[in-house]
Amino acid sequence: MKAAPYTQILYTLENGVGRITLNRPERLNSFTAVMHEELARALDELEACAGLRGLIITGAGRGFCAGQDLSERRPAGNGERRDLSLMLEKHYRPLIMRLRALPAPVVCLMNGVAAGAGASLVLACDVVVAAESARFVQAFSKIGLLPDAGGTWFLPRLVGSARAMGAALFGEPVSAREALDWGLVWRVVPDAELAAAAEEMAQRLAAGPTRSYAAIKQALHASSDNTLAGQFDLETRLQRELGYTDDYLEGMRAFAEKRAPVFKGT
Numbered sequence: 001m002k003a004a005p006y007t008q009i010l011y012t013l014e015n016g017v018g019r020i021t022l023n024r025p026e027r028l029n030s031f032t033a034v035m036h037e038e039l040a041r042a043l044d045e046l047e048a049c050a051g052l053r054g055l056i057i058t059g060a061g062r063g064f065c066a067g068q069d070l071s072e073r074r075p076a077g078n079g080e081r082r083d084l085s086l087m088l089e090k091h092y093r094p095l096i097m098r099l100r101a102l103p104a105p106v107v108c109l110m111n112g113v114a115a116g117a118g119a120s121l122v123l124a125c126d127v128v129v130a131a132e133s134a135r136f137v138q139a140f141s142k143i144g145l146l147p148d149a150g151g152t153w154f155l156p157r158l159v160g161s162a163r164a165m166g167a168a169l170f171g172e173p174v175s176a177r178e179a180l181d182w183g184l185v186w187r188v189v190p191d192a193e194l195a196a197a198a199e200e201m202a203q204r205l206a207a208g209p210t211r212s213y214a215a216i217k218q219a220l221h222a223s224s225d226n227t228l229a230g231q232f233d234l235e236t237r238l239q240r241e242l243g244y245t246d247d248y249l250e251g252m253r254a255f256a257e258k259r260a261p262v263f264k265g266t
């Protein structure tokens, strides 16, 4: 049976590099149940890909992602209240946990505003390249909620508790430049250069030492919950494994021969 087409994301997997574009530009790519189901389907394929070398996530149009689609969650006029935990458990937790666990770098090309759970999605990515005009909005408190989708875990770890508190309590926009300053993003590029940055990233991931990247991701993620001794154990185990890879041999040869390495990802 042919798989259903994607309607709210664009998704491709080429040369081991997956690309996902959130694609509801008229609603700033806010999350719907359908979008979550499509993301889950793309992740099924990416997780099953033995030669996965990276994933790039971006948004269509002027926004990256405005969080949960509030029109989908709007309570009826009779003041109906809802159990928001169901949605978090069903959609947001698996999405964020799966991206974190993917054994390849996840790169966010943050093309525009990221608000609510959209901001948490950015922070869950391993590397963020932001367009100059992009901004973060911790919009949750404006509708009487708290940062979710991992927001209260990522924020203080990335920016410290003072900035995390201020941003979460008051929800004022944080510009791309400020985000760079705070350590929320890796690089900021002029808007007109974001598409070129995406191509450069795709090529870099496709030609990268994939197993080294996977080990770096695993170790850096583990560090925030680990002791120094525990981190030594992990580094030692991972380095031992990397020492047996083709890419390590190639890296050493290339160094000796004073040329650029040609990695195969094995």
Ligand code: LHQ
Pocket (backbone or CB within 6 Å): 026, 027, 028, 030, 066, 067, 068, 069, 070, 071, 073, 084, 087, 088, 113, 114, 115, 116, 117, 118, 137, 139, 140, 143, 145, 148
């Ligand atoms: C939107 C949205 C949106 C629908 C803009 N939905 N249409 C998890 C579990 C369960 C429940 C609750 O929540 C969660 C997690 C969450 O994510 S909660 C937080 C949800 N997100 C927000 O509260 C953000 C709401 N949006 C905004 O604050 C602004 O739109 C931002 C700051 C993102 C962008 O502002 P502007 O650049 O000024 O754009 P805009 O406000 O004019 O938006 C453009 C259009 O997009 C507009 O529609 P319209 O028909 O007037 O052109 C908005 O209504 C629509 N839109 N966000 N989340």
